[in-house]
Amino acid sequence: MVVRRSTSDLAFRNWVLEQPEGETLLRCYQCGRCTSACPVAAIDNSFNPRLFLQKILLADESLAEEQLVWTCLTCEQCEVRCPEHVKIPHLLILAKVRGLVGGNIPQAALDRARAILAGGRIIMVNESMLKTRDKMGLPDLGQPPVDQIASVLKEIGLAKKLENVESVYGGGSNE
Amino acid sequence: MTKTVVVIGAGLAGIQVTQQLTDLGVTVHLIEKESIIGGLATHLGRVFPTGDCALCLDACEELFDGHHRRCQYRSLLTSKKNLKLYTQTEIRSITEVDGKFSLSIKSHPRYVLLDRCVVCLECINVCDVEIPDEYAIRGGTRKAIYRPISQGVPLVPLIDMDHCTQCGKCVEVCGVDAIDLAEKAKTRTIKADALILATGVEEKIPLNLPGYAYSESDDIITQRELARLIDPTGDTDGQVITSSGDAAAKVTMILCAGSRDLEATEYCSQACCTYSLKHANMLRDKEIDVTICYMDLRVQKASNHYLDLAREKGVKFLRGKPDRVVVRNGKPTTIVEDTQTQQRMEIESDIVVLASPLSPLASQSEVLADFLGEYGFALRVVKEGRVYACGTATGPEDIPTSIAEANAIALRVYADLEGGR
Amino acid sequence: MSKMKTYTYFPGCMVPFRLPHFELAARAVLKKLDIELEANPGHACCPEPTTFTGVDFEAWITLAARNVAVSETTGLETLSLCSGCFHTLAVANHMIQEDENLKGRINERLKTVGLKVTGRLIVKNILHVLHGDVGLERIKKEITHPLTGLKFAPHYGCHLVRPLEATHMDDAEQPKWMDDLIEVTGAEVADFEDKMACCGAPIMPSDADKAFTLTADRIEKIRASGADAIIVVCPTCYTQLETQQKKATAKFDPEYSIPVLYLGELLAISMGMKDMVISNARRYHRVKVGPLLEKIGGAA
Numbered sequence: 001m002v003v004r005r006s007t008s009d010l011a012f013r014n015w016v017l018e019q020p021e022g023e024t025l026l027r028c029y030q031c032g033r034c035t036s037a038c039p040v041a042a043i044d045n046s047f048n049p050r051l052f053l054q055k056i057l058l059a060d061e062s063l064a065e066e067q068l069v070w071t072c073l074t075c076e077q078c079e080v081r082c083p084e085h086v087k088i089p090h091l092l093i094l095a096k097v098r099g100l101v102g103g104n105i106p107q108a109a110l111d112r113a114r115a116i117l118a119g120g121r122i123i124m125v126n127e128s129m130l131k132t133r134d135k136m137g138l139p140d141l142g143q144p145p146v147d148q149i150a151s152v153l154k155e156i157g158l159a160k161k162l163e164n165v166e167s168v169y170g171g172g173s174n175e
Numbered sequence: 176m177t178k179t180v181v182v183i184g185a186g187l188a189g190i191q192v193t194q195q196l197t198d199l200g201v202t203v204h205l206i207e208k209e210s211i212i213g214g215l216a217t218h219l220g221r222v223f224p225t226g227d228c229a230l231c232l233d234a235c236e237e238l239f240d241g242h243h244r245r246c247q248y249r250s251l252l253t254s255k256k257n258l259k260l261y262t263q264t265e266i267r268s269i270t271e272v273d274g275k276f277s278l279s280i281k282s283h284p285r286y287v288l289l290d291r292c293v294v295c296l297e298c299i300n301v302c303d304v305e306i307p308d309e310y311a312i313r314g315g316t317r318k319a320i321y322r323p324i325s326q327g328v329p330l331v332p333l334i335d336m337d338h339c340t341q342c343g344k345c346v347e348v349c350g351v352d353a354i355d356l357a358e359k360a361k362t363r364t365i366k367a368d369a370l371i372l373a374t375g376v377e378e379k380i381p382l383n384l385p386g387y388a389y390s391e392s393d394d395i396i397t398q399r400e401l402a403r404l405i406d407p408t409g410d411t412d413g414q415v416i417t418s419s420g421d422a423a424a425k426v427t428m429i430l431c432a433g434s435r436d437l438e439a440t441e442y443c444s445q446a447c448c449t450y451s452l453k454h455a456n457m458l459r460d461k462e463i464d465v466t467i468c469y470m471d472l473r474v475q476k477a478s479n480h481y482l483d484l485a486r487e488k489g490v491k492f493l494r495g496k497p498d499r500v501v502v503r504n505g506k507p508t509t510i511v512e513d514t515q516t517q518q519r520m521e522i523e524s525d526i527v528v529l530a531s532p533l534s535p536l537a538s539q540s541e542v543l544a545d546f547l548g549e550y551g552f553a554l555r556v557v558k559e560g561r562v563y564a565c566g567t568a569t570g571p572e573d574i575p576t577s578i579a580e581a582n583a584i585a586l587r588v589y590a591d592l593e594g595g596r
Numbered sequence: 597m598s599k600m601k602t603y604t605y606f607p608g609c610m611v612p613f614r615l616p617h618f619e620l621a622a623r624a625v626l627k628k629l630d631i632e633l634e635a636n637p638g639h640a641c642c643p644e645p646t647t648f649t650g651v652d653f654e655a656w657i658t659l660a661a662r663n664v665a666v667s668e669t670t671g672l673e674t675l676s677l678c679s680g681c682f683h684t685l686a687v688a689n690h691m692i693q694e695d696e697n698l699k700g701r702i703n704e705r706l707k708t709v710g711l712k713v714t715g716r717l718i719v720k721n722i723l724h725v726l727h728g729d730v731g732l733e734r735i736k737k738e739i740t741h742p743l744t745g746l747k748f749a750p751h752y753g754c755h756l757v758r759p760l761e762a763t764h765m766d767d768a769e770q771p772k773w774m775d776d777l778i779e780v781t782g783a784e785v786a787d788f789e790d791k792m793a794c795c796g797a798p799i800m801p802s803d804a805d806k807a808f809t810l811t812a813d814r815i816e817k818i819r820a821s822g823a824d825a826i827i828v829v830c831p832t833c834y835t836q837l838e839t840q841q842k843k844a845t846a847k848f849d850p851e852y853s854i855p856v857l858y859l860g861e862l863l864a865i866s867m868g869m870k871d872m873v874i875s876n877a878r879r880y881h882r883v884k885v886g887p888l889l890e891k892i893g894g895a896a
């Protein structure tokens with residue numbers, strides 16, 4: 001788990017620093033409290049948030065290909081305890097984002113993202129669901145404004161990006 | 176005309192600045208809120224860099240030419256003509272009129288008269304009340320008439336009226352009529368040309384520090400509490416024992432337990448690395464296994480030999496800030512990543528010691544608020560010619576630095592007041 | 597009678613369609629407390645904070661900001677019953693407040709659909725509303741069927757509580773608001789280790805086995821407290837602790853099971869609406885709640 005290689009340019013690190021709350025990375029003094037706080041690290045010694053941050057600090061973009069980053073719960077137990085308030089799960093999220101093109105994304109996550117773009121929801125709403133709501137006396141919620149979603153995301157070009165992504169995880173979703 | 180200075184706080188820095196100024200002919204009122212002088216030093220036992228008793232420091236002449244500290248036990252603090260010591264005294268107001276300070280101070284009664292008592296201590300023997308001793312860690316007790324520590328100056332006992340039953344036994348036994356159970360508090364006004372804050376620091380009690388479970392176990396203690404355990408004059412006679420009375424075989428120390436933490440104390444407390452090493456070495460001398468969890472070790476140059484010694488003596492160093500201490504089967508277990516081996520460790524030990532932050536005492540006093548800066552510490556020169564500070568009142572530091580600062584401020588005050596720049 | 601207060605209701609995906617009994621119970625309880633929820637057709641998926649963030653963070657916050665902007669147009673405070681949705685809206689709102697650059701960038705995008713985000717929206721979860729806006733005293737008055745003799749374990753879940761600067765909850769490690777609400781029903785609050793531990797759900801897509809290990813650990817610690825049921829706020833925690841319970845407990849004791857109740861259901865029962873809860877019990881609770889409801893006794 002020692003850093004295996006690092007890219008010579010600082011592209012990855014600089015990109016992270018430019019993102020909202022990305023500069024909290026620079027406050028990390030590598031104390032390791034996050035790792036000892038983390039419930040995932042407690043059951044998997046190769047999951048080490050401190051080392052993940054070290055990789056970003058060293059601009060080692062191999063982190064974006066690590067499937068391990070997707071086993072972060074985003075529970076923020078590390079962040080609550082971090083003496084420097086580093087936004088640790090958020091920084092791992094940024095690493096995940098960089099891994100998208102390489103397919104480092106669980107299939108279920110990809111499915112959800114596509115569902116949101118296509119229908120405005122992460123789940124398919126079927127007739128029986130609507131009937132149940134009706135029977136319970138719950139109001140009709142209408143259809144999400146899918147056109148608005150497409151419109152505000154146009155500049156980001158997410159739909160295009162997602163078209164070619166193939167999950168390296170394979171398999172279907174767990175839901 | 177002789178100038179008058181008020182020194183607030185009779186810790187080592189306050190004592191030192193007072194000694195220097197009175198030697199130079201300045202009149203000093205030394206005001207201390209506790210019943211004895213010495214401040215933090217009364218808790219410490221032996222201190223770095225020389226390993227001497229914090230209270231009797233004449234012995235360190237070779238290192239510091241003999242003048243920078245004095246033994247308060249044998250000091251002249253209570254007998255110098257131009258020095259007035261007020262213990263158990265609080266400052267109620269400070270006003271500045273025509274370039275002079277006027278302080279209203281209130282001295283709480285000791286109930287034992289300083290000018291009569293001959294320190295035979297018969298009164299303590301006859302007192303029937305027994306209550307927990309503030310200086311004890313493992314359940315030691317004291318009487319209602321007592322001396323906080325035996326070397327405390329003034330040496331005369333005092334009565335803790337919250338617990339005294341007014342039985343009168345001490346009054347009866349006293350051969351010199353020194354006890355006055357009806358003594359009243361005294362309020363006085365004193366005038367001064369300048370003020371010196373030597374209000375020092377206290378070690379934070381980490382009751383609310385997340386993760387380290389201080390309030391859950393008596394085997395999770397602070398470095399100050401460990402100092403009491405190691406001190407041969409403490410209630411365990413210097414034996415390092417757990418809350419259940421067994422001799423400790425394994426101790427884990429957590430440095431920066433609250434310091435350098437945006438959620439707790441932002442700054443570095445400066446002295447704790449070194450006194451943790453000091454304590455670790457003392458524990459090794461008792462063949463106790465010691466692990467120090469640290470982020471980096473910040474040891475002053477003059478004390479670097481404590482680090483070398485610790486390595487020689489086999490203190491284990493683990494680089495990593497523990498997330499938490501959990502109590503399992505009655506034993507504190509420290510959960511930490513060893514950042515050098517990248518292993519997550521669970522270290523079970525008999526006692527966990529927290530290097531809790533040193534935080535300024537001055538910020539607990541409303542009348543001093545105007546003189547304080549960031550975090551509640553004061554600048555050395557708060558206001559030219561009028562208000563100064565020295566010792567840990569200016570920021571956490573060790574004794575040599577506090578004393579050096581006291582000397583510097585004494586000269587500065589003298590020069591400013593006497594115009595002899 | 598006091599006047600009705602209305603909140604903009606942010607439904608999200610899970611609550612209204614997968615777990616409509618959450619919404620039913622919440623609406624019924626809130627109605628007793630003179631609160632109405634008003635949905636807005638402009639809202640879409642929040643988007644959920646555990647995977648979509650890692651797909652494209654900029655897209656996530658843009659879509660979240662669109663929902664915030666829609667809410668802003670209602671002029672009301674927004675309440676979400678789902679912790680994921682609440683977290684997304686609260687965090688996006690907070691980041692927009694803190695980062696002018698980000699706000700500008702997002703507003704450029706929102707312009708294309710005629711919306712604008714200011715960061716002034718107040719986003720609330722059910723605990724803010726019940727504990728803060730309504731208050732324990734008022735709720736107490738509606739408790740007609742006190743749940744004395746029962747002990748419940750409050751599972752807060754991460755995203756409801758953290759990060760504090762965005763969620764404005766009471767404490768990141770030892771939150772108390774749900775405890776107080778459980779106590780108001782007359783029940784006892786179970787004391788168990790790792791109060792704020794995660795249910796495990798977020799990593800189901802990437803490593804289900806690890807997720808089950810965490811879920812199992814969670815349930816095992818709750819078991820040690822002797823709780824009669826786990827009380828949750830979040831539909832995702834609910835699904836994990838409820839529908840995945842069997843797979844998880846297989847790791848330590850296949851025989852063991854513990855009912856999981858939505859806080860709204862608990863309050864509904866204590867307010868005399870047990871029938872409503874029973875009528876949905878079979879369909880939406882995989883762990884039987886029947887025995888528990890019998891313990892509560894008496895027809896409601």
Ligand SMILES: Cc1cc2nc3c(=O)[nH]c(=O)nc-3n(C[C@H](O)[C@H](O)[C@H](O)COP(=O)(O)OP(=O)(O)OC[C@H]3O[C@@H](n4cnc5c(N)ncnc54)[C@H](O)[C@@H]3O)c2cc1C
Pocket residue numbers: 183184185186187188189206207208209212213214215216219221222223224264265266373374375376377378398399400402446450453536537540565566567568572573574575577
């Ligand atoms: C566990 C531990 C071990 C240590 N070991 C060592 C060591 O080995 N070597 C070393 O060099 N340093 C050591 N230190 C640090 C050392 O204790 C301090 O540097 C030193 O004691 C500071 O002296 P001081 O006079 O500045 O402050 P203090 O000792 O804190 O004295 C301040 C005095 O001011 C009084 N006071 C405060 N406010 C008021 C007020 N408003 N009115 C009246 N009086 C007031 C207090 O009661 C106190 O008596 C140790 C510290 C700790 C906690």
Ligand code: SF4
Pocket residue numbers: 027028029030031032033034035049050053078081082083084085086088
């Ligand atoms: S706890 Fe914070 S400062 Fe320490 S290593 Fe982790 S991120 Fe860095």
Ligand code: SF4
Pocket residue numbers: 037038039040041049071072073074075076077078079088089
């Ligand atoms: S947020 Fe991720 S890295 Fe942090 S404690 Fe939770 S699982 Fe570990």
Ligand code: SF4
Pocket residue numbers: 287291292293294295296297298299332345348349350351352353354
């Ligand atoms: S008060 Fe009296 S009895 Fe007590 S120590 Fe002083 S002289 Fe002795």
Ligand code: SF4
Pocket residue numbers: 430431432434435442443444445446447448449471472473530
């Ligand atoms: S002196 Fe050492 S232990 Fe104390 S706060 Fe500074 S680094 Fe931490």
